[in-house]
Amino acid sequence: MGRRKKETGQLDPVRRRLLRMVADSDTNLRTASLAIERNAAYLHQFVHRGTPKVLAEDDREALGEHLGCSPDLLKHGRGFGRRARPNPKPAPARASPYAAPRGYSAVPEIDVRASAGPGAWNDEFEEAAGSWLFADPLIRHEFRARPEDLRMITVDGDSMEPVLSSGDRILIDVSLKVPVPPGIFVIWDGMGLVAKRIEHVPHSDPPRVVLKSFNPEYDSYERLAEEIRIVGRAVWASRRL
Numbered sequence: 001m002g003r004r005k006k007e008t009g010q011l012d013p014v015r016r017r018l019l020r021m022v023a024d025s026d027t028n029l030r031t032a033s034l035a036i037e038r039n040a041a042y043l044h045q046f047v048h049r050g051t052p053k054v055l056a057e058d059d060r061e062a063l064g065e066h067l068g069c070s071p072d073l074l075k076h077g078r079g080f081g082r083r084a085r086p087n088p089k090p091a092p093a094r095a096s097p098y099a100a101p102r103g104y105s106a107v108p109e110i111d112v113r114a115s116a117g118p119g120a121w122n123d124e125f126e127e128a129a130g131s132w133l134f135a136d137p138l139i140r141h142e143f144r145a146r147p148e149d150l151r152m153i154t155v156d157g158d159s160m161e162p163v164l165s166s167g168d169r170i171l172i173d174v175s176l177k178v179p180v181p182p183g184i185f186v187i188w189d190g191m192g193l194v195a196k197r198i199e200h201v202p203h204s205d206p207p208r209v210v211l212k213s214f215n216p217e218y219d220s221y222e223r224l225a226e227e228i229r230i231v232g233r234a235v236w237a238s239r240r241l
Contacts, residue, residue, distance in 0.1 A: 011047065012076070014054075014055075014073075014074060014075070014076050015046070015047045017073055017074070018043070018047060018063075018074060019047060021067050021069055021073075022067070025067055025068070026105060026136060026147060027066070027067070027105065027147065027148075028148050029043040029044045029047065030043075030044070030108075030148070031105065031106055031108075031147060031148060032063060032066055032067070034106050034108050034131045035062065035063075035066040035106040035131065036059050036062035036063050036066065037062070038059070040108070043063075053076075054075075054076045055074055055075075055076075057071075060072075060074045060075060065101060066101075066106075068101075068102040101133075103135060103136055103137075104133045104134065104135055104136060105133070105134060105136055105139060105147035106131040106132070106133055106147075107131060107132045107133075107134055107147060107150045107151070107152055107171070108130070108131055108151060108152065109130045109131065109132060109151075109152040109153070109154075109169070110151050110152065110153050132152055134147075134150075142236075143171065143173070143235045143236060144235070145173045145175070145235060146175070149173050149174050149175040149232075150171055150172070150173060150174075150235075151171070151172050151174055151232065152169055152170070152171055152172075153169070153170060153172065153186065154167065154168070154169055154170075155167065155168045155169070155170060155195055158215055159194075159196075159213040159214075159215045159217075159218040160184070160195055160196070160197075160213060160214050160215065161214060161215045162214065163184070163214045163237075164184070164195060164214075164237060165239060167239075167240070168237055168238065168239045169237070169238040169239075170184075170186070170195065170234045170236065170237045170238075171234065171235050171236035171237070171238075172185075172186050172231065172232035172233060172234050172235065173232050173233050173235050174231060174232035175232070176232055176233035176235075177230040177231075177232065177233075178230075179198040179199065179200050179209055179230070180200055182197060182198060182199040182200070183197065183198070183233055183234070184196070184197050184198075184233070184234040185197075185198045185230050185231070185232065185233050185234065186230075186231045186232055186234065187211075187228045187229060187230050187231060188228065188229040188231065193231070194211070195234065196211040196212060196213065197211070197212040197213075197214070198210070198211055198212075198230075199212065200225075201222065206224055206225070206226070207224070207225040207226075208222050208223065208224055208225060209222065209223055209224075209225050209228065210222050211223060211228075
């Protein structure tokens with residue numbers, strides 16, 4: 001049987017302190033976990049499941065850098081959990097390329113390709129392959145988004161040429177799931193994960209949408225709105241020159 005999630009009042013001081021610092025910062029446990037090169041559930045399990053019992057030194061260093069605090073604030077006393085073994089030669093702190101300095105946020109890159117063609121689907125959509133750092137003012141003012149709502153994925157296919165090419169990375173806002181105004185969205189259309197321009201069909205009942213490709217060799221097609229699952233709106237694209 002799995003361990004029960006602990007209530008906040010049952011947490012030890014270090015775990016309560018971590019929750020407060022995360023709440024006071026423009027981040028969350030998931031983003032902070034990715035920032036220290038751990039899986040997305042690592043800090044949630046640490047806080048609420050007690051696994052691991054204490055944070056390792058390199059994790060405290062990276063997390064302190066991400067939260068802008070001293071790593072000592074995340075350190076348990078010597079008597080907490082297992083008795084510490086003598087270690088005359090402590091391992092040096094790991095330099096994490098994903099640790100977000102103050103003023104930046106880590107955005108996860110999802111290990112699945114958005115198909116701008118035949119389509120592809122990965123049931124484990126939330127499996128992160130890495131993280132990208134973006135300045136907080138860029139996220140707020142240019143992307144007009146919250147860091148926790150952003151995901152980076154890679155385009156595969158040529159149906160959106162020349163706007164999107166195979167291998168381009170696109171940033172999607174998963175909080176934007178309504179195609180008004182029209183725009184480029186990543187969707188599950190019943191056959192695969194696709195990047196398409198979506199427009200609502202005016203006065204349609206039941207509601208319908210048109211999925212369009214920029215490449216003239218691909219036809220546009222209609223779907224009932226209820227037949228597709230909108231993952232998010234594309235807000236930014238990156239391409240190697």
